[in-house]
Amino acid sequence: MKALWLENNKIELRDVPQPRKSGEVLVKVRKAGICSTDLELVKGYYPYTGVLGHEFVGEVVSLTPSPSPERRGELKVGDRIVGEINAACNQCEQCLNGRPTHCENRTVLGIINRDGTFAEYTTLPLANLHHVPASVPDEMAVFTEPLAAALEIQEQINIKPNDRVLLIGAGRLGQLIAQTLALTGCDLRVVARHARQQELLKRRGIRIVSEEEVQPWRWDIVVEATGSASGFSLARQAVRPRGTLVLKSTYKGEMNVNFSSIVVDEVNIIGSRCGPFEPALRLMESKQVDPTVLIDDEFSLGDALKAFGRAAELGALKVLIQR
Numbered sequence: 338m339k340a341l342w343l344e345n346n347k348i349e350l351r352d353v354p355q356p357r358k359s360g361e362v363l364v365k366v367r368k369a370g371i372c373s374t375d376l377e378l379v380k381g382y383y384p385y386t387g388v389l390g391h392e393f394v395g396e397v398v399s400l401t402p403s404p405s406p407e408r409r410g411e412l413k414v415g416d417r418i419v420g421e422i423n424a425a426c427n428q429c430e431q432c433l434n435g436r437p438t439h440c441e442n443r444t445v446l447g448i449i450n451r452d453g454t455f456a457e458y459t460t461l462p463l464a465n466l467h468h469v470p471a472s473v474p475d476e477m478a479v480f481t482e483p484l485a486a487a488l489e490i491q492e493q494i495n496i497k498p499n500d501r502v503l504l505i506g507a508g509r510l511g512q513l514i515a516q517t518l519a520l521t522g523c524d525l526r527v528v529a530r531h532a533r534q535q536e537l538l539k540r541r542g543i544r545i546v547s548e549e550e551v552q553p554w555r556w557d558i559v560v561e562a563t564g565s566a567s568g569f570s571l572a573r574q575a576v577r578p579r580g581t582l583v584l585k586s587t588y589k590g591e592m593n594v595n596f597s598s599i600v601v602d603e604v605n606i607i608g609s610r611c612g613p614f615e616p617a618l619r620l621m622e623s624k625q626v627d628p629t630v631l632i633d634d635e636f637s638l639g640d641a642l643k644a645f646g647r648a649a650e651l652g653a654l655k656v657l658i659q660r
């Protein structure tokens with residue numbers, strides 16, 4: 338089958354064997370999305386060799402062995418599904434204590450030791466798969482993984498209607514975070530650099546604030562979604578004493594942070610990564626969130642290299658690859 342292969346900071350289309358993993362579900366990929374992590378993997382920020390891609394919607398080709406009735410017995414061949422990207426061992430201390438996304442032996446779709454979704458087929462354990470409601474089209478379902486990541490913030494912290502919340506960054510993930518934070522009814526402002534990012538937020542009635550207008554020590558909760566040192570520094574200045582700083586992006590290399598000031602101000606720092614799929618699917622089904630406004634372009638798998646070029650353009654949001 339055709340697949341987009343990453344090796345030594347280079348991506349190329351390759352003919353690779355169709356994946357086969359005993360005990361896992363074979364999935365035909367319908368659409369897959371390019372995310373910032375994919376672009377960073379190509380630049381070599383994390384070592385990975387294999388098929389790239391982790392945001393996808395697909396359909397079940399074969400279930401082997403057939404699932405036990407209590408384990409998602411409703412899944413059958415041909416069903417449209419999305420999949421959680423962390424495959425856990427179910428045996429380590431993290432797994433046994435209900436933290437499967439932190440499994441010590443995990444593989445991660447298209448990121449750690451597991452071929453991903455820029456391919457005709459992929460495989461995942463049955464436990465990772467979620468049924469897509471019929472009213473959620475493919476171009477929406479393909480956003481389930483990043484939307485779930487946005488919702489992880491609300492799994493981790495309590496956001497009250499009176500909270501002043503500042504989101505820094507309105508790119509691929511930032512837009513989804515903004516849409517989900519807006520649903521809490523909090524007093525939300527977003528720092529968005531590009532005109533198109535600002536336009537998308539305004540259309541949903543989400544208020545924008547410029548970097549210069551961000552008042553220091555005023556914000557109850559600050560979400561940093563740029564993954565840049567300057568974004569972190571703005572977030573650090575903005576959060577009030579005993580406020581909460583949520584870090585939603587990874588940072589290249591080491592960060593130079595003044596930790597004494599964080600101690601003195603008693604700031605809570607929360608790292609935030611993968612989130613819950615079912616609520617993400619529900620929010621799209623009920624049309625409370627619309628990620629499709631982020632789509633810039635769509636390419637066929639044969640044009641995956643062009644798709645990556647497009648996704649790397651300044652200000653680009655979501656580029657999809659279809660089978």
Ligand SMILES: [Zn+2]
Nearest residue numbers: 372373374392
């Ligand atoms: Zn991603």
Ligand SMILES: [Zn+2]
Nearest residue numbers: 426429432440
């Ligand atoms: Zn484990």
